[in-house]
Amino acid sequence: MRVITDLSASPWPDQRAVVTIGAYDGVHLGHRAVIRQVQARAHELGALSVVVTFDRHPASIVRPDAAPRLLTTVEQKIELLESTGVDAVVVVPFDPEQARETPVDFVTRVLVNVLRTQAVIVGSDFHFGHMRQGNVTLLREMGERHDFTCEPIVLIPRADGVNEPVSSTAIRRALAGGEIDSATRMLGRAHEVRGTVVAGDQRGRTIGFPTANVHIPSGMCLPADGVYAGVYRRPDGSEHSCAINLGRRPTFYANQDYSLLEAYLLDFTGDLYGEDAAVQFVAFLRSEKQFGGIDELKQQLVKDIENARSAVLARHSA
Numbered sequence: 001m002r003v004i005t006d007l008s009a010s011p012w013p014d015q016r017a018v019v020t021i022g023a024y025d026g027v028h029l030g031h032r033a034v035i036r037q038v039q040a041r042a043h044e045l046g047a048l049s050v051v052v053t054f055d056r057h058p059a060s061i062v063r064p065d066a067a068p069r070l071l072t073t074v075e076q077k078i079e080l081l082e083s084t085g086v087d088a089v090v091v092v093p094f095d096p097e098q099a100r101e102t103p104v105d106f107v108t109r110v111l112v113n114v115l116r117t118q119a120v121i122v123g124s125d126f127h128f129g130h131m132r133q134g135n136v137t138l139l140r141e142m143g144e145r146h147d148f149t150c151e152p153i154v155l156i157p158r159a160d161g162v163n164e165p166v167s168s169t170a171i172r173r174a175l176a177g178g179e180i181d182s183a184t185r186m187l188g189r190a191h192e193v194r195g196t197v198v199a200g201d202q203r204g205r206t207i208g209f210p211t212a213n214v215h216i217p218s219g220m221c222l223p224a225d226g227v228y229a230g231v232y233r234r235p236d237g238s239e240h241s242c243a244i245n246l247g248r249r250p251t252f253y254a255n256q257d258y259s260l261l262e263a264y265l266l267d268f269t270g271d272l273y274g275e276d277a278a279v280q281f282v283a284f285l286r287s288e289k290q291f292g293g294i295d296e297l298k299q300q301l302v303k304d305i306e307n308a309r310s311a312v313l314a315r316h317s318a
Contacts, residue, residue, distance in 0.1 A: 002088040003078060007114050011088070016118035018042040019111060021052040021128060023168070026071035027080035029188045030166035033156045035084045038121050041151070047118050048087040052110065053077065054094040060219075061099050068172055069221035071187075073194065090115065103134025107142050117148045124152040159185055178224035180284045190231070190280035190315075193220055195261070197272045209301050211245070211262035212272045214279055222246060225259055227285045227304050229311035232263050233278040240265040243301075243308035244279065247288035264301075266309055283311035 004011050018041045020034050035051065042049040055074055059067040072080065074091070081089050092098065092110065101109075106129050111117040120139055128134040139150035155165035164170060166186045174182040175191060183191050195216040212232070216222060225247035232242040242263045263279055265272075285307050 001082045001086060004088055004090040005093075007090070007092070007110060010114050010116055012048060012116065015116065016045065016047040017050045017088075017115045018045060018047050018119045018121065019050045019052055019115055019117050020121050021126070022122070023057050024051060024053045024077055024081065025057060025068075025168045026171055026187060027077060027084070028071075028166055028168065028171060028186050030156050030186075032084060032188065034121060034123070034153065035081075035086055037151075037153055039084075039086065041119055041121060042087070045118055050088045050090060050115060051081055051086050052090045052092060052115070053081075054092050056094050058094050058099065061094055061096060067219075068169070070219055071168055071171060071191065071221050073217075073220070076192070076194065100130055103129030103138055104142065105129075106134070107139065107146075111148065112142075112146045117146075119149045119151055121151045121153060123155050126152070172221050175221055175223045178226055178284045178287075180223060180228065180281050183223075183281075190282055191221075191223070192278055192280045193222060193261070194276065194278045197275050197277055199273060209264055209298070209305075211264045212277060214261045214263060214277045216261055222259065222261070223281055223284070225288045227288065228281050229283040229285055229308035230263065231280040231282060231312060232265055233280070234272070235276050240268050241309060241312040242266060242279070243285075243304045244281065245288070245304075264305065266305060282315050283308075285311070 002011065018038050020038050022031070024031050035049070038051070039049045057067055057070060078089060078091075090110075111120065120143070122136065122139070124136060126136060136150055136152045143150050155167070158164060158166055158170065160182060162170075171183050171186050174186065180191070193216050195214040197212045198215045199213070223246065228244040228246065230242045230244045232240045234240070242265045245262045247259055261279065263277070285304060
């Protein structure tokens with residue numbers, strides 16, 4: 001798969017492209033359905049299949065106070081898009097200047113002059129450009145002038161009976177409610193966050209349950225506070241079942257104002273400090289609670305670890 005960041009000239013002057021456009025945060029099942037349509041149409045036309053996305057969520061520039069927390073970093077998004085088999089991903093820098101670009105100018109500059117677009121496939125409610133003034137009607141009108149078609153499609157519905165399409169917004173809402181199973185079904189995979197293992201207060205080590213304190217960059221989407229079963233992946237690719245505590249540790253701190261992600265790796269000994277970590281949320285086990293003392297907490301941790309082991313094993317055997 002080619003990753004295109006230079007939009008100064010066409011990367012394929014002798015070919016045409018079938019293109020879809022969007023933030024593609026999460027690369028969920030709805031996104032994958034659109035990409036399959038793009039690939040099928042590209043095969044029919046003998047063209048390249050292309051995803052146009054952005055180096056940050058457009059809302060972070062247009063309405064920063066209301067910008068959503070991200071399901072994936074740019075790196076994760078590109079990895080997931082590559083897994084679809086699409087021919088190319090175009091990453092458009094989204095800055096204040098880009099936010100001011102009119103839909104007509106965007107289509108002319110990117111779709112026509114650079115990508116040599118033959119067909120555009122987007123959701124029927126797709127909007128783009130300054131003040132979201134661009135839509136399917138505009139794409140069709142411009143396509144008539146510039147020799148491309150616009151083919152809107154209906155987004156796939158959720159499989160759990162909820163009357164709405166699969167979307168990044170619906171996934172964020174499920175995660176905020178601790179509804180890991182629902183989020184997993186819409187993503188088509190376990191929700192994964194990435195960060196670096198940093199030194200904490202080492203309280204877990206003192207009570208016999210050493211944990212990896214994973215610093216997650218601000219702006220990333222985490223589930224609701226609670227205890228989860230998960231899978232922890234190290235930089236060497238090895239994966240370890242884990243119990244995850246995500247929360248403010250009320251047993252020890254009365255007024256901690258941020259949530260901390262701590263992962264206890266099952267059947268593991270070793271030093272993880274400074275390593276990059278990828279943590280997948282497999283199942284919700286329980287809400288965070290305040291315990292009466294260390295002994296009560298340790299008894300619950302033993303249960304959490306066994307429940308986490310069972311949940312991860314169940315996922316692998318499903």
